[in-house]
Amino acid sequence: RTGEMAKLTQLIDNEVFRAYATYTTIVLIKMMLMSVITAFFRFRRKAFANPEDVSSFGKGENAKKYLRTDADVERVRRGHLNDLENIVPFLGIGLLYALSGPELSTALLHFRIFAGARIFHTIAYLTPLPQPGRGLSWAVGYVVTISMAYNVLKTGLYL
Numbered sequence: 001r002t003g004e005m006a007k008l009t010q011l012i013d014n015e016v017f018r019a020y021a022t023y024t025t026i027v028l029i030k031m032m033l034m035s036v037i038t039a040f041f042r043f044r045r046k047a048f049a050n051p052e053d054v055s056s057f058g059k060g061e062n063a064k065k066y067l068r069t070d071a072d073v074e075r076v077r078r079g080h081l082n083d084l085e086n087i088v089p090f091l092g093i094g095l096l097y098a099l100s101g102p103e104l105s106t107a108l109l110h111f112r113i114f115a116g117a118r119i120f121h122t123i124a125y126l127t128p129l130p131q132p133g134r135g136l137s138w139a140v141g142y143v144v145t146i147s148m149a150y151n152v153l154k155t156g157l158y159l
Contacts, residue, residue: 016107020098023111027087027118034080034122038073045070079125082138083118090114090145097148100155110144117141 011017041047047070048054054066094114098107117140124134 014098015104016098016102019104019108019111020094023115024091024094026115027083027090030119030122031080031083031087034076034083037126038076038080041070041073041076045073047073075128076126079122082121082125086138086141086145087118090141090148093145093149093152096152100152102151110148114141114144117144 042049042053046057046066047068048066051063051067054063057063057066094111097110102110117137121134121137121141123129124137128134
């Protein structure tokens with residue numbers, strides 16, 4: 001019947017939705033790992049952003065020297081920010097795409113390419129690998145998200 005929401009069991013039985021859930025989990029874990037890597041670099045480089053973070057190093061001038069920016073920490077932070085700018089749209093558009101009834105093989109292609117592109121982008125950012133590797137991996141992931149958005153609009157256009 002029209003107008004009814006899909007039951008949760010129907011979603012879990014849907015192979016495309018399960019594929020979406022799998023690859024969403026992969027990219028979210030990767031994005032969460034960026035927080036851990038940022039913390040690792042902050043401790044390794046002794047470069048902190050907040051005064052309360054340096055209190056264990058003493059007080060006064062001794063602690064203030066740890067309130068600084070570091071190129072490696074900033075590189076990791078930029079990679080994390082790039083994840084936020086790209087993975088969050090993938091989550092929303094990917095969900096709508098998964099619910100729009102695409103073929104499983106096409107959906108898997110979209111999800112796998114996006115996840116692979118984001119993983120490679122992180123490796124390219126952290127290593128750092130020379131351009132155009134990082135830029136191409138960003139572009140591939142972005143095009144995948146645009147492709148899914150186009151398919152959602154094409155499938156259920158209510159403009």
